Amino acid sequence: AQSVSQHNHHVILSEAASLELGCNYSYGGTVNLFWYVQYPGQHLQLLLKYFSGDPLVKGIKGFEAEFIKSKFSFNLRKPSVQWSDTAEYFCAVNAQNAGNMLTFGGGTRLMVKP
Amino acid sequence: DTGVSQDPRHKITKRGQNVTFRCDPISEHNRLYWYRQTLGQGPEFLTYFQNEAQLEKSRLLSDRFSAERPKGSFSTLEIQRTEQGDSAMYLCASSSGRGGSNQPQHFGDGTRLSIL
Numbered sequence: 001a002q003s004v005s006q007h008n009h010h011v012i013l014s015e016a017a018s019l020e021l022g023c024n025y026s027y028g029g030t031v032n033l034f035w036y037v038q039y040p041g042q043h044l045q046l047l048l049k050y051f052s053g054d055p056l057v058k059g060i061k062g063f064e065a066e067f068i069k070s071k072f073s074f075n076l077r078k079p080s081v082q083w084s085d086t087a088e089y090f091c092a093v094n095a096q097n098a099g100n101m102l103t104f105g106g107g108t109r110l111m112v113k114p
Numbered sequence: 115d116t117g118v119s120q121d122p123r124h125k126i127t128k129r130g131q132n133v134t135f136r137c138d139p140i141s142e143h144n145r146l147y148w149y150r151q152t153l154g155q156g157p158e159f160l161t162y163f164q165n166e167a168q169l170e171k172s173r174l175l176s177d178r179f180s181a182e183r184p185k186g187s188f189s190t191l192e193i194q195r196t197e198q199g200d201s202a203m204y205l206c207a208s209s210s211g212r213g214g215s216n217q218p219q220h221f222g223d224g225t226r227l228s229i230l
Binding site: 001004006032033036040043044045046049051090091096100101102103104105107 | 118145147148149153154155156157158159161169170173205207209218219220221222223224
């Protein structure tokens with residue numbers, strides 16, 4: 001069974017600071033990896049995804065994530081955050097060829113101070 | 115793209131009552147998923163359908179939980195004899211069936227269930 005860990009539960013940054021949110025998963029096979037964001041009062045939205053190929057993937061709003069297979073990690077980054085990035089961020093995986101269920105991490109709540 | 119629609123947005127009921135939630139997926143999506151999210155946690159997978167077939171239901175939390183998608187369009191999730199621990203946000207998602215498991219899932223706003 002897959003599991004996902006997000007080690008930072010709460011992060012507080014000032015505007016223009018750089019962001020890195022950690023995500024580690026455990027699964028022995030090939031996985032698809034996702035980052036979702038949930039802005040206050042809104043539904044979960046896809047930020048970016050990795051299926052194969054270039055391990056550095058770029059998503060919406062200037063976010064990117066790097067898949068490091070040897071570390072079972074898929075950390076989310078943004079060089080300069082904005083107040084509007086205040087949200088909760090979820091990392092998720094599904095195992096290729098093993099059903100379509102997404103396994104989510106516990107989420108990281110990001111607050112950006114103006 | 116009208117998005118995934120869930121109804122109701124909020125449901126308050128007394129312990130022991132039955133509740134039913136509805137999900138309307140994005141129209142061209144043939145896969146539909148149910149998740150539960152409790153406070154401070156990420157969503158937890160419950161079940162999923164491809165068209166009208168329920169392909170995975172072993173993660174439903176107990177035999178009080180059931181889901182249907184009779185015509186391969188909208189779906190319902192029913193909880194019988196509700197308990198305090200059922201209080202949570204119930205999320206529905208849908209995805210295209212093309213391309214296997216790497217199609218991203220699109221989520222609705224959820225139904226928040228509160229058990230008195």
